[in-house]
Amino acid sequence: xxxxxxxxxxxxxxxxxxxxxxxxxxxxxxxxxxxxxxxxxxxxxxxxxxxxxxxxxxxxxxxxxxxxxxxxxxxxxxxxxxxxxxxxxxxxxxxxxxxxxxxxxxxxxxxxxxxx
Amino acid sequence: xxxxxxxxxxxxxxxxxxxxxxxxxxxxxxxxxxxxxxxxxxxxxxxxxxxxxxxxxxxxxxxxxxxxxxxxxxxxxxxxxxxxxxxxxxxxxxxxxxxxxxxxxxxxxxxxxxxxxxxxxxxxxxxxxxxxxxxxxxxxxxxxxxxxxxxxxxxxxxxxxxxxxxxxxxxxxxxxxxxxxxxxxxxxxxxxxxxxxxxxxxxxxxxxxxxxxxxxxxxxxxxxxxxxxxxxxxxxxxxxxxxxxxxxxxxxxxxxxxxxxxxxxxxxxxxxxxxxxxxxxxxxxxxxxx
Numbered sequence: 001x002x003x004x005x006x007x008x009x010x011x012x013x014x015x016x017x018x019x020x021x022x023x024x025x026x027x028x029x030x031x032x033x034x035x036x037x038x039x040x041x042x043x044x045x046x047x048x049x050x051x052x053x054x055x056x057x058x059x060x061x062x063x064x065x066x067x068x069x070x071x072x073x074x075x076x077x078x079x080x081x082x083x084x085x086x087x088x089x090x091x092x093x094x095x096x097x098x099x100x101x102x103x104x105x106x107x108x109x110x111x112x113x114x115x116x
Numbered sequence: 117x118x119x120x121x122x123x124x125x126x127x128x129x130x131x132x133x134x135x136x137x138x139x140x141x142x143x144x145x146x147x148x149x150x151x152x153x154x155x156x157x158x159x160x161x162x163x164x165x166x167x168x169x170x171x172x173x174x175x176x177x178x179x180x181x182x183x184x185x186x187x188x189x190x191x192x193x194x195x196x197x198x199x200x201x202x203x204x205x206x207x208x209x210x211x212x213x214x215x216x217x218x219x220x221x222x223x224x225x226x227x228x229x230x231x232x233x234x235x236x237x238x239x240x241x242x243x244x245x246x247x248x249x250x251x252x253x254x255x256x257x258x259x260x261x262x263x264x265x266x267x268x269x270x271x272x273x274x275x276x277x278x279x280x281x282x283x284x285x286x287x288x289x290x291x292x293x294x295x296x297x298x299x300x301x302x303x304x305x306x307x308x309x310x311x312x313x314x315x316x317x318x319x320x321x322x323x324x325x326x327x328x329x330x331x332x333x334x335x336x337x338x339x340x341x342x343x344x345x346x347x348x349x350x351x352x353x354x355x356x357x358x359x360x361x362x363x364x365x366x367x368x369x370x371x372x373x374x375x376x377x378x379x380x381x382x383x384x385x386x387x388x389x390x391x392x393x394x395x396x397x398x399x400x401x402x403x404x405x406x
Contacts, residue, residue, distance in 0.1 A: 010134055011160035012153070013190065020125045038131060043190065043355040044162035045126045046134035 002081055002089035003052050004072040005036065010046055016068045016102050017041045024056045030076065037073060054078040058090045066102040127365050129390050130351060135165035143168050146213065150206035153180055155222055155395070159190055160355055163396050174220040174395040175207050177240055178233045182224035184295040188283065188322065190355035191224055199229070199236045208243035211251060218399025219244065222256035232258060234266035238273035245274060252276040254318070254398055262300045264307055271312040276402065277346070279318035280304045281394055282339065285331040292325060292360050306342040318346035320394035325352050326363035332374065336381050345384040346401050349374055350392030366390065
Protein backbone atom coordinates (compact mmCIF):
# COMPACT_ATOMS: atom_id res chain seq x y z
CA UNK A 1 0.00 0.00 0.00
CA UNK A 2 1.31 3.45 -0.88
CA UNK A 3 2.96 4.94 2.19
CA UNK A 4 3.11 8.59 3.12
CA UNK A 5 6.28 9.86 4.73
CA UNK A 6 5.09 12.67 7.00
CA UNK A 7 6.86 15.41 8.91
CA UNK A 8 7.33 14.03 12.42
CA UNK A 9 6.93 16.06 15.60
CA UNK A 10 10.42 16.13 17.07
CA UNK A 11 9.92 18.56 19.91
CA UNK A 12 7.10 19.88 22.03
CA UNK A 13 7.05 23.26 20.37
CA UNK A 14 7.86 22.09 16.85
CA UNK A 15 5.19 23.11 14.37
CA UNK A 16 7.06 22.87 11.09
CA UNK A 17 10.50 22.22 9.63
CA UNK A 18 12.57 23.10 6.63
CA UNK A 19 13.60 20.43 4.12
CA UNK A 20 17.40 20.53 3.89
CA UNK A 21 18.19 17.66 1.54
CA UNK A 22 16.69 14.53 0.03
CA UNK A 23 19.08 11.60 0.07
CA UNK A 24 17.07 9.73 -2.58
CA UNK A 25 15.51 10.96 -5.82
CA UNK A 26 12.10 10.09 -7.18
CA UNK A 27 12.18 6.63 -8.70
CA UNK A 28 15.09 5.46 -6.55
CA UNK A 29 14.86 2.49 -4.24
CA UNK A 30 14.81 2.96 -0.51
CA UNK A 31 15.25 0.53 2.34
CA UNK A 32 13.28 0.57 5.56
CA UNK A 33 15.35 2.38 8.18
CA UNK A 34 17.73 4.16 5.81
CA UNK A 35 17.89 7.93 5.97
CA UNK A 36 15.75 9.51 3.32
CA UNK A 37 15.56 13.20 4.09
CA UNK A 38 17.16 15.80 6.34
CA UNK A 39 15.04 18.48 7.99
CA UNK A 40 15.86 21.53 10.06
CA UNK A 41 13.67 22.53 12.98
CA UNK A 42 14.16 25.97 14.50
CA UNK A 43 17.09 24.54 16.45
CA UNK A 44 18.26 21.13 15.28
CA UNK A 45 18.86 19.08 12.15
CA UNK A 46 17.43 15.58 11.87
CA UNK A 47 17.70 12.76 9.37
CA UNK A 48 14.40 10.95 8.89
CA UNK A 49 14.30 7.26 8.15
CA UNK A 50 12.30 5.56 5.44
CA UNK A 51 9.39 3.69 7.03
CA UNK A 52 9.34 1.02 4.30
CA UNK A 53 11.40 -0.79 1.72
CA UNK A 54 10.26 0.33 -1.72
CA UNK A 55 10.60 3.15 -4.20
CA UNK A 56 10.36 6.92 -3.76
CA UNK A 57 7.26 7.44 -5.86
CA UNK A 58 6.95 11.19 -5.50
CA UNK A 59 8.63 13.92 -3.49
CA UNK A 60 6.09 16.54 -2.46
CA UNK A 61 8.30 19.06 -0.69
CA UNK A 62 11.56 20.08 -2.29
CA UNK A 63 14.69 21.11 -0.45
CA UNK A 64 14.16 24.63 0.82
CA UNK A 65 10.45 24.28 1.46
CA UNK A 66 8.78 24.33 4.86
CA UNK A 67 6.32 21.65 5.90
CA UNK A 68 4.05 21.53 8.92
CA UNK A 69 4.15 18.64 11.37
CA UNK A 70 2.00 15.72 10.27
CA UNK A 71 1.84 16.69 6.60
CA UNK A 72 3.29 14.51 3.85
CA UNK A 73 6.79 14.96 2.46
CA UNK A 74 6.73 12.08 0.00
CA UNK A 75 4.77 9.06 -1.15
CA UNK A 76 6.62 5.75 -1.13
CA UNK A 77 5.62 2.75 -3.22
CA UNK A 78 5.90 -0.78 -1.94
CA UNK A 79 6.08 -3.95 -3.98
CA UNK A 80 2.70 -4.80 -5.47
CA UNK A 81 1.31 -1.26 -5.34
CA UNK A 82 -0.85 -0.47 -8.34
CA UNK A 83 -0.15 2.63 -10.42
CA UNK A 84 -3.69 3.98 -10.02
CA UNK A 85 -3.53 3.67 -6.21
CA UNK A 86 -0.17 5.42 -6.15
CA UNK A 87 -1.43 8.27 -8.32
CA UNK A 88 -4.43 8.67 -6.07
CA UNK A 89 -2.24 8.67 -2.95
CA UNK A 90 0.07 11.27 -4.48
CA UNK A 91 -2.84 13.51 -5.42
CA UNK A 92 -4.36 13.29 -1.97
CA UNK A 93 -1.01 14.03 -0.36
CA UNK A 94 -0.46 17.01 -2.64
CA UNK A 95 -3.89 18.33 -1.73
CA UNK A 96 -3.11 18.01 2.00
CA UNK A 97 0.12 19.89 1.54
CA UNK A 98 -1.39 22.62 -0.63
CA UNK A 99 -3.67 23.72 2.19
CA UNK A 100 -0.92 24.26 4.75
CA UNK A 101 -0.02 27.66 6.12
CA UNK A 102 3.59 27.83 7.17
CA UNK A 103 5.34 30.57 8.98
CA UNK A 104 8.14 32.10 6.97
CA UNK A 105 9.92 33.01 10.17
CA UNK A 106 13.65 33.22 9.86
CA UNK A 107 15.34 30.01 10.86
CA UNK A 108 18.38 30.30 13.06
CA UNK A 109 20.87 31.96 10.77
CA UNK A 110 23.65 29.95 9.18
CA UNK A 111 27.15 31.16 9.78
CA UNK A 112 30.24 30.81 7.70
CA UNK A 113 32.08 27.65 8.52
CA UNK A 114 34.28 24.94 7.12
CA UNK A 115 31.32 22.65 6.39
CA UNK A 116 30.25 24.34 3.19
CA UNK B 117 15.31 22.50 -5.94
CA UNK B 118 14.43 18.84 -5.67
CA UNK B 119 17.93 17.65 -4.97
CA UNK B 120 20.91 19.34 -3.42
CA UNK B 121 21.53 20.77 -0.01
CA UNK B 122 20.20 24.14 1.08
CA UNK B 123 22.55 26.78 2.42
CA UNK B 124 20.99 27.05 5.87
CA UNK B 125 22.05 23.50 6.65
CA UNK B 126 24.06 22.87 9.79
CA UNK B 127 27.46 21.18 9.64
CA UNK B 128 27.11 17.43 9.11
CA UNK B 129 28.42 16.58 12.57
CA UNK B 130 25.33 18.22 14.08
CA UNK B 131 22.79 16.20 12.13
CA UNK B 132 21.20 13.40 14.16
CA UNK B 133 18.76 10.58 13.51
CA UNK B 134 15.16 11.51 14.21
CA UNK B 135 13.34 9.15 16.54
CA UNK B 136 10.90 6.79 14.86
CA UNK B 137 7.27 7.81 15.33
CA UNK B 138 6.59 4.69 17.43
CA UNK B 139 9.39 5.65 19.83
CA UNK B 140 8.03 9.16 20.29
CA UNK B 141 4.47 7.86 20.70
CA UNK B 142 5.49 5.44 23.45
CA UNK B 143 7.37 8.07 25.43
CA UNK B 144 4.66 10.69 24.90
CA UNK B 145 2.00 8.29 26.17
CA UNK B 146 3.97 7.56 29.34
CA UNK B 147 4.66 11.25 29.92
CA UNK B 148 1.04 12.15 29.40
CA UNK B 149 -0.11 9.51 31.88
CA UNK B 150 2.02 11.08 34.57
CA UNK B 151 1.47 14.67 33.46
CA UNK B 152 5.24 14.98 33.04
CA UNK B 153 7.58 16.92 30.76
CA UNK B 154 11.06 16.27 29.47
CA UNK B 155 13.68 18.81 28.65
CA UNK B 156 14.40 16.66 25.60
CA UNK B 157 11.11 17.79 24.07
CA UNK B 158 10.78 21.27 25.52
CA UNK B 159 14.33 22.35 24.73
CA UNK B 160 14.21 20.77 21.26
CA UNK B 161 17.22 18.61 22.04
CA UNK B 162 18.99 17.18 18.98
CA UNK B 163 19.72 13.96 20.90
CA UNK B 164 16.05 13.14 21.45
CA UNK B 165 16.16 10.31 18.91
CA UNK B 166 19.05 8.55 20.59
CA UNK B 167 17.85 9.07 24.15
CA UNK B 168 14.21 8.20 23.55
CA UNK B 169 15.39 5.26 21.45
CA UNK B 170 17.31 3.98 24.48
CA UNK B 171 14.21 4.53 26.60
CA UNK B 172 15.67 7.37 28.61
CA UNK B 173 14.81 11.02 29.11
CA UNK B 174 15.65 14.02 31.27
CA UNK B 175 12.70 15.10 33.35
CA UNK B 176 11.72 18.73 33.66
CA UNK B 177 10.02 19.36 36.99
CA UNK B 178 8.39 22.46 38.46
CA UNK B 179 6.66 23.43 35.24
CA UNK B 180 7.71 24.77 31.89
CA UNK B 181 7.53 28.48 32.65
CA UNK B 182 10.78 30.03 33.85
CA UNK B 183 11.09 33.15 35.97
CA UNK B 184 14.19 34.17 34.01
CA UNK B 185 14.74 34.76 30.31
CA UNK B 186 18.21 33.62 29.28
CA UNK B 187 19.03 34.40 25.67
CA UNK B 188 20.04 30.83 24.82
CA UNK B 189 17.01 29.02 26.24
CA UNK B 190 13.81 28.15 24.36
CA UNK B 191 11.66 27.78 27.49
CA UNK B 192 9.04 30.44 28.06
CA UNK B 193 9.44 33.19 30.64
CA UNK B 194 6.51 34.19 32.81
CA UNK B 195 4.68 33.59 36.03
CA UNK B 196 4.65 29.86 36.73
CA UNK B 197 1.97 27.91 38.57
CA UNK B 198 2.65 26.42 41.99
CA UNK B 199 4.45 23.07 42.21
CA UNK B 200 2.43 19.96 41.42
CA UNK B 201 2.60 17.89 44.58
CA UNK B 202 1.92 14.67 42.69
CA UNK B 203 4.92 15.25 40.43
CA UNK B 204 7.66 13.64 42.58
CA UNK B 205 5.69 10.39 42.80
CA UNK B 206 4.77 10.47 39.12
CA UNK B 207 8.40 10.98 38.10
CA UNK B 208 9.45 8.05 40.29
CA UNK B 209 6.77 5.82 38.79
CA UNK B 210 7.80 6.64 35.25
CA UNK B 211 11.46 5.95 36.04
CA UNK B 212 10.35 2.66 37.55
CA UNK B 213 8.40 1.70 34.44
CA UNK B 214 11.27 2.70 32.16
CA UNK B 215 13.67 0.77 34.43
CA UNK B 216 16.28 3.48 34.24
CA UNK B 217 19.67 2.84 35.83
CA UNK B 218 20.40 6.55 35.99
CA UNK B 219 18.16 9.54 35.70
CA UNK B 220 18.61 13.29 35.37
CA UNK B 221 16.04 15.67 36.85
CA UNK B 222 16.15 19.35 36.02
CA UNK B 223 13.92 22.40 36.28
CA UNK B 224 13.38 25.93 35.19
CA UNK B 225 14.49 28.71 37.57
CA UNK B 226 11.78 29.30 40.18
CA UNK B 227 12.73 32.60 41.78
CA UNK B 228 9.05 32.94 42.75
CA UNK B 229 9.27 30.12 45.31
CA UNK B 230 10.76 30.82 48.75
CA UNK B 231 13.26 27.96 48.41
CA UNK B 232 13.62 28.23 44.63
CA UNK B 233 12.06 24.79 44.27
CA UNK B 234 14.71 23.02 46.40
CA UNK B 235 12.20 21.08 48.50
CA UNK B 236 10.42 19.89 45.34
CA UNK B 237 13.75 18.63 44.01
CA UNK B 238 14.37 16.90 47.33
CA UNK B 239 10.93 15.25 47.33
CA UNK B 240 11.53 14.03 43.79
CA UNK B 241 14.92 12.54 44.66
CA UNK B 242 13.46 10.88 47.76
CA UNK B 243 10.54 9.42 45.80
CA UNK B 244 12.91 7.98 43.19
CA UNK B 245 15.27 6.55 45.81
CA UNK B 246 12.34 4.90 47.55
CA UNK B 247 10.70 3.35 44.49
CA UNK B 248 13.85 2.69 42.46
CA UNK B 249 16.65 2.04 44.97
CA UNK B 250 19.02 0.85 42.24
CA UNK B 251 18.71 4.03 40.18
CA UNK B 252 21.37 6.70 40.51
CA UNK B 253 19.92 10.19 40.58
CA UNK B 254 21.41 13.33 39.13
CA UNK B 255 19.83 16.74 39.62
CA UNK B 256 20.66 19.64 37.38
CA UNK B 257 19.65 22.58 39.50
CA UNK B 258 19.19 26.33 39.03
CA UNK B 259 21.33 28.63 41.18
CA UNK B 260 18.68 29.01 43.92
CA UNK B 261 19.98 32.60 44.03
CA UNK B 262 23.01 31.23 45.82
CA UNK B 263 21.02 30.05 48.85
CA UNK B 264 23.00 27.69 51.03
CA UNK B 265 19.79 26.65 52.76
CA UNK B 266 18.22 25.59 49.46
CA UNK B 267 21.30 23.57 48.53
CA UNK B 268 21.30 21.90 51.93
CA UNK B 269 17.71 20.75 51.31
CA UNK B 270 18.72 19.20 47.97
CA UNK B 271 21.92 17.65 49.36
CA UNK B 272 20.07 16.05 52.28
CA UNK B 273 17.88 14.11 49.83
CA UNK B 274 21.03 12.28 48.71
CA UNK B 275 21.34 12.69 44.96
CA UNK B 276 24.41 11.03 43.49
CA UNK B 277 25.28 14.01 41.32
CA UNK B 278 24.39 17.69 41.56
CA UNK B 279 24.88 19.61 38.37
CA UNK B 280 24.75 23.33 37.86
CA UNK B 281 25.66 24.73 34.49
CA UNK B 282 27.91 27.75 34.08
CA UNK B 283 26.78 27.71 30.43
CA UNK B 284 29.39 30.19 29.19
CA UNK B 285 32.39 32.33 30.05
CA UNK B 286 31.95 35.34 32.38
CA UNK B 287 32.35 37.99 29.66
CA UNK B 288 29.23 36.71 27.89
CA UNK B 289 27.00 36.53 30.96
CA UNK B 290 25.32 39.94 30.54
CA UNK B 291 24.20 39.02 27.02
CA UNK B 292 23.59 35.30 27.34
CA UNK B 293 22.65 34.56 30.94
CA UNK B 294 20.93 37.63 32.25
CA UNK B 295 19.69 37.30 35.80
CA UNK B 296 22.46 34.91 36.71
CA UNK B 297 25.95 35.58 38.01
CA UNK B 298 29.17 33.81 37.13
CA UNK B 299 30.56 34.07 40.67
CA UNK B 300 27.25 32.95 42.15
CA UNK B 301 27.11 29.88 39.91
CA UNK B 302 30.66 28.92 40.88
CA UNK B 303 29.65 29.39 44.50
CA UNK B 304 26.73 26.97 44.05
CA UNK B 305 29.14 24.23 43.02
CA UNK B 306 31.55 25.08 45.83
CA UNK B 307 28.73 25.04 48.39
CA UNK B 308 27.60 21.56 47.36
CA UNK B 309 31.08 20.23 48.07
CA UNK B 310 31.17 22.10 51.35
CA UNK B 311 27.79 20.73 52.45
CA UNK B 312 28.29 17.15 51.33
CA UNK B 313 31.68 16.30 49.87
CA UNK B 314 30.66 12.84 48.66
CA UNK B 315 28.17 14.21 46.12
CA UNK B 316 29.71 14.50 42.69
CA UNK B 317 29.38 17.94 41.12
CA UNK B 318 28.99 18.63 37.46
CA UNK B 319 28.80 21.62 35.14
CA UNK B 320 28.22 22.26 31.49
CA UNK B 321 29.39 24.84 28.99
CA UNK B 322 28.00 25.70 25.58
CA UNK B 323 30.65 26.49 22.98
CA UNK B 324 30.31 28.60 19.87
CA UNK B 325 28.84 31.65 21.60
CA UNK B 326 31.92 33.74 20.86
CA UNK B 327 34.17 32.69 23.73
CA UNK B 328 37.91 32.55 23.17
CA UNK B 329 40.01 29.50 23.90
CA UNK B 330 41.73 31.38 26.72
CA UNK B 331 38.42 32.32 28.31
CA UNK B 332 37.18 28.77 28.05
CA UNK B 333 40.26 27.31 29.71
CA UNK B 334 40.10 29.89 32.50
CA UNK B 335 36.46 28.94 33.08
CA UNK B 336 37.46 25.28 33.33
CA UNK B 337 40.12 26.26 35.87
CA UNK B 338 37.53 28.20 37.86
CA UNK B 339 35.33 25.11 37.95
CA UNK B 340 38.14 22.87 39.07
CA UNK B 341 39.11 25.32 41.81
CA UNK B 342 35.57 24.80 43.22
CA UNK B 343 36.05 21.04 43.15
CA UNK B 344 33.81 20.38 40.16
CA UNK B 345 34.17 16.70 39.18
CA UNK B 346 32.38 16.34 35.86
CA UNK B 347 32.29 18.62 32.82
CA UNK B 348 30.22 18.61 29.65
CA UNK B 349 31.04 20.68 26.59
CA UNK B 350 28.76 20.94 23.56
CA UNK B 351 27.99 23.16 20.60
CA UNK B 352 25.46 25.91 21.30
CA UNK B 353 22.46 25.73 18.97
CA UNK B 354 20.29 28.79 18.55
CA UNK B 355 16.74 27.71 19.42
CA UNK B 356 14.98 30.41 17.42
CA UNK B 357 15.45 33.61 15.50
CA UNK B 358 14.91 35.72 18.62
CA UNK B 359 17.64 33.96 20.59
CA UNK B 360 21.36 34.62 20.91
CA UNK B 361 23.09 33.81 17.62
CA UNK B 362 25.70 31.13 17.10
CA UNK B 363 29.07 32.78 16.59
CA UNK B 364 31.00 29.73 15.50
CA UNK B 365 30.69 26.05 14.68
CA UNK B 366 33.28 24.19 16.72
CA UNK B 367 34.47 21.09 14.89
CA UNK B 368 34.80 17.67 16.54
CA UNK B 369 38.61 17.86 16.65
CA UNK B 370 38.49 20.99 18.77
CA UNK B 371 36.07 19.31 21.13
CA UNK B 372 38.59 16.46 21.42
CA UNK B 373 41.30 18.97 22.22
CA UNK B 374 39.18 20.64 24.91
CA UNK B 375 38.43 17.24 26.44
CA UNK B 376 42.16 16.59 26.78
CA UNK B 377 42.68 20.03 28.31
CA UNK B 378 39.85 19.43 30.80
CA UNK B 379 41.21 16.04 31.82
CA UNK B 380 44.66 17.57 32.29
CA UNK B 381 43.06 20.15 34.59
CA UNK B 382 41.79 17.31 36.77
CA UNK B 383 38.15 16.79 35.88
CA UNK B 384 37.21 13.21 36.76
CA UNK B 385 34.90 12.79 33.78
CA UNK B 386 34.55 14.92 30.66
CA UNK B 387 32.03 14.69 27.84
CA UNK B 388 33.15 16.96 25.02
CA UNK B 389 31.52 16.67 21.64
CA UNK B 390 29.44 18.85 19.34
CA UNK B 391 26.24 17.18 20.54
CA UNK B 392 27.38 16.97 24.14
CA UNK B 393 24.63 18.15 26.50
CA UNK B 394 24.56 18.29 30.29
CA UNK B 395 22.43 15.20 30.63
CA UNK B 396 23.57 13.31 27.53
CA UNK B 397 24.72 9.79 28.49
CA UNK B 398 24.93 11.11 32.02
CA UNK B 399 24.95 7.70 33.68
CA UNK B 400 28.21 6.78 31.98
CA UNK B 401 30.05 9.42 34.00
CA UNK B 402 29.50 7.36 37.14
CA UNK B 403 30.75 4.13 35.60
CA UNK B 404 33.86 2.89 37.31
CA UNK B 405 33.65 5.39 40.16
CA UNK B 406 33.17 4.44 43.79
